[in-house]
Amino acid sequence: MQSSDLMVFLEPGDVLRVEVDSTVKKQFEGLIRERIAIVLRRHEVTAGTVRVTDRGALDYAIEARLETALRRAAEE
16 A cells, blocks of 8 residues: 555444544544545445545545445445
8 A cells, every 4th residue: 555545444333433544643533534424424324344544545535445445345
């Protein structure tokens, strides 16, 4: 994984949990979580675990990676 990118992992679960591991966690964890929450609401996700490993990704990258992970998970 390169700088300014992130990886998203989804797991089934009974409650919604979001785990953020980021090189910029101290400064931007709140903003990362906010962007994740927006996408999850858009897709009406209410349960499961979302794990994000971030290396300073911008908002559009966070949204794109999470959108892709959700769509792939829905196909399975």
